Amino acid sequence: MSVDTSARVHNFSAGPCILPKEVFEKSAQAVMDLDGSGLSILEISHRSKPFIAIMEKARALVKELLGAPDHYQVVFLGGGASMGFHLVPQNFMRTGGKGAYAHTGEWSKRAIAEAKLAGDAVVVASSEDKNFNYIPKGFTVPKEVDYFHFTSNNTIFGTQYKAFPTSPVPMVCDMSSDIFSRPVNVSDFAMIYAGAQKNMGPAGATMYLFDPGALGKTGRKLSPMMDLANHAAKESMYNTPPVFPVYVIMLTLEWLKGIGGIAEIQKRNAAKAELLYATIDRLPLFEGTTAREDRSEMNATFVLKDKNLEPAFDELWKEAGISGIRGHRSVGGYRASLYNALPLESVKALAEVMEEFAKRNG
Ligand SMILES: *Cc1c(COP(=O)(O)O)cnc(C)c1O
Secondary structure (H helix, E strand, C coil): CCCCCCCCCEECCCCCCCCCHHHHHHHHHHHHCCCCCCCCCCCCCCCCHHHHHHHHHHHHHHHHHHCCCCCCEEEEECCHHHHHHHHHHHHHCCCCCEEEEEECCHHHHHHHHHHHHHCEEEEEEECHHHCCCCCCCCCCCCCCCCEEEEECEECCCCEECCCCCCCCCCEEEECCCCCCCCCCCHHHCCEEEEEHHHCCCCCCCEEEEECHHHCCCCCCCCCHHHCHHHHHHCCCCCCCCCHHHHHHHHHHHHHHHHHCHHHHHHHHHHHHHHHHHHHHHHCCCEEECCCHHHECCCEEEEEECCHHHHHHHHHHHHHCCEECCECCCCCCCEEEECCCCCCHHHHHHHHHHHHHHHHHHC
């Protein structure tokens, strides 16, 4: 089966987001017939041999691509990264304990709220004073907390840690919007988690990669559904896993491995971000909204200095087949998401539209 991609738009959506064309093709095929089995991926048992193989491959590819230590575990659960905000204190905070948090935007705010419900959250760094337009640096994490949590890439505000913080306590990171975009030293983290729909698959699954040795220290018995150790012991099959999302994640990770893995995608992402930020900086009509050194390579946020020009600009990029660059409803302006599967050609198309618009309004 082939998918007509000639009519495809340049999709800059922040999530759910663009996936590689061949992933769309293979998953469309598997909906009709999974690898010649006569069954659709939508109707096979999660306990069937073909699906167990898919699950194992997806779990193994996460570790292989990120170079995770052997003893780390991978599970895929429903509930979104937002459920991850809840699972973090459930699994890492002792009863009556504390989690330390870096507060860099909307997602960290929600993570902090969950920690406060479970026990206490200590905010050790925040960029709220400047509406989250930078990444706080040079902060220290106290020793007397159970873990430290931060958000590697702030999807809404367009900031990204270029160097990861260090911590004397287990470090947990929400990498939803830049997972698999650049190298990570996994052993620095007790856990990395990420909703699939920003860079590795469709909505409906969240990936948790963790050191099982960092679990089991809370001093209480967890609900089996909230217990990451339980999900790992059951090889991510304690209950029915998100079968189709896991399949599409597996295909996306296969694609990533096939093009050369993280090293290659990092180069491609850098080229895309460089082109877009250079265009924003060169054209006086536009302005980036974040501190330059903290600019995200995944979500580039910018504004038109003259807001009155927005309707005309919107018309022009829509005409060019561009989609999904309006900023998050809470911040306005524009946000171009440059996730792994977005081709450089799409960024070139956007840059050309911006140049053309500048010419007309210069
Ligand atoms: C989108 C996003 C979330 C929330 O993900 P859901 O799957 O909607 O729960 C959390 N963290 C970050 C960094 C995100 O980009």
